[in-house]
Amino acid sequence: MFEVQQAAAGEWAVVAGGGRALLVAETDAARLRDLLAAVRAGFAETLDALVAHGLSRTPSFALIDVSAETALLAVRGTGLASVSERGSERVVAATGVSSWVELQLPGVESATLGPAATGATLPLTEGVVRGSTLRWTPAVTAEDVGATVAAPPKRERDTGPVEAVPAVVPEPEEIVAGPAVEPFADAPLPEPGTEPEPEPAAEPDPHTRVPEATIADVPETPPAAPAAAPAVAAEPAGYDHLFGATMVRSVEEAAVRPAEADEEAAPSRIDLPGFITDSFPSGADRLVGDHDGLTVMSGDLPERPAFEPDASDAGPAPAPQTFAVLLSDGRREPLSAPVVVGRAPSVTAVPSLRGARPVTLTSAEDDISRSHVAVAVEGDSVVVTDLHSRNGTMIVLPGKSPQKLRSGEPTTVVLGTVIDLGSGATLTVEAAG
Structure with missing residues (x-):
């Protein structure tokens, strides 16, 4: 506190x-x-x-x-x-x-x-x-x-006698007796190996209605055919006037068989409209085979010339972006390789930057660190890293407020960014001419 x-x-x-x-x-x-x-x-x-x-x-x-x-x-x-x-x-x-x-x-x-x-x-x-x-x-x-922090008061345990609660026993439900069942008469059981006598047929119910006409059994032998009577046109019954009379056939006669091909029989002629027959080519112009003369095959098309791009249309490849830093003392250092800037810089302070070179920069108060900041190019961007300096590093992006870099964390900046090491020592990121 x-x-x-x-x-x-x-x-x-x-x-x-x-x-x-x-x-x-x-x-x-x-x-x-x-x-x-x-x-x-x-x-x-x-x-x-x-x-x-x-x-x-x-x-x-x-x-x-x-x-x-x-x-x-x-x-x-x-x-x-x-x-x-x-x-x-x-x-x-x-x-x-x-x-x-x-x-x-x-x-x-x-x-x-x-x-x-x-x-x-x-x-x-x-x-x-x-x-x-x-x-x-x-x-x-x-x-x-x-x-300041007080412990909550402890709660006393209730250790007094506990009154017994009497158990509640449910009352038995009243049983309602059902209708009385008459016992079976003492009837003698059939002896083993004997069939029981069939029960007499029950008398028909006087209230049951029996139809006068019933379906007769089919006779075992067909009756003789009656004498032929003169054909009399009968009125169609039901829906026969819509579908015709029902035809009764045997299984052999109703079987469906493929029609026998007649090699000598000529195909039947089909009358087509004139706008179709006029568009067909004549027999002399037709191709051999099953070609109908109208379908265009891919082999009949003329060969298309191969597409060759015009070299004059393609512009020159854009040159990669190059960067440099302008120091507060007027020097201009290209970023073709990473640089370590400080009062007495040493490239061994940043072993991860291969090929880095030291750049010495002093200030009026001489309060910047020996190896203060590292600047390198990664792809098309410039990356600035504060090397755990004593007073820190500030960056000012164009149109933005100043912000302090976190020690040891690489930060991407853009063209025109001012890197302030303190006491007037600055670096400005520019495009290399």
């Missing part, structure tokens, strides 16, 4: 959350709300939010992150920090630095952002308050958290 010395009014405010605290010279309430969300997100996200409107409009600040084992500290402008490490005190300031000073504190014991506290301090876990001094110590964190 952090301790804050509050101020009634002033330009400094404290933003805390997620194990990070920021002392910033900011008075805009909306801007402070945005910084609170960034502080909750992380250390790098807070730096990105601070420089979102450009490095020139970035306020003075002091930022500390104690959420991990190794604490991180960043100081800019008039911001000030006092750090205690292994029993020794040191003051971190950003005097003469155009961006900010960023440090890793693996053995930090306590830290104070801003001037030393002269009055009483109040604890702060998360939020935004007006304040001029912020102090952090690991011992205070453990004590305050234990005192």
Whole structure:
């Protein structure tokens, strides 16, 4: 937990959350709300939010992150920090630095952002308050958290006697007796090997109606054919007048057999309309075989000449894009091979860049790193990588706000991008002439 010395009014405010605290010279309430969300997100996200409107409009600040084992500290402008490490005190300031000073504190014991506290301090876990001094110590964190978070009250177990609940026994359902069944008469059983006597036929029901006419049985021998009577045209019955009379045939006569081909019989002539017969070619012009004279075969078509593209239509192949960087001292370095730029660059700092060459660039304050940044061409793009520099690297894309590169992460840029190493040392990406 952090301790804050509050101020009634002033330009400094404290933003805390997620194990990070920021002392910033900011008075805009909306801007402070945005910084609170960034502080909750992380250390790098807070730096990105601070420089979102450009490095020139970035306020003075002091930022500390104690959420991990190794604490991180960043100081800019008039911001000030006092750090205690292994029993020794040191003051971190950003005097003469155009961006900010960023440090890793693996053995930090306590830290104070801003001037030393002269009055009483109040604890702060998360939020935004007006304040001029912020102090952090690991011992205070453990004590305050234990005192602030109260354990919920324990609930007493009820161990009194338990009253027995009488068991509910369902009442038996009433059984309703069905109709009485008469016992079988004592009838003698048939002896083995004898057939039972057939039961007498039941008398017909007087209410059953028996038709007068029934279907007679078919006689075993067909009756003699009656004498031929004169044919009398009978009226068709049912639907025979629509389909004709029904014909009765034997299986042999109704069998379907293929018609015998008559080789000498000529095919029957079919009368076709004139517009079809006039379009047929004459017999002399017809081809031999089953060709009808109308279908065009693929073999009858004339050969088409092979298509040959005109060489004059194809333009020259576009030349690959080449790039260069314009240094702040007026030099122009082509990117035909990767370059490592810094105060005293060494290509061994980036073993993955084969064929890289060092480019020395100095500044007025001489505060850029020895091997500060690497610039290389990959395909049709330029890739910039910050080589874990001390003060970081800013890039300004055309028409965009400045943004800080993440250490060790390659970033693709476009033509016209300005790479700012700090203290006026810049590189501008251009097309190689």
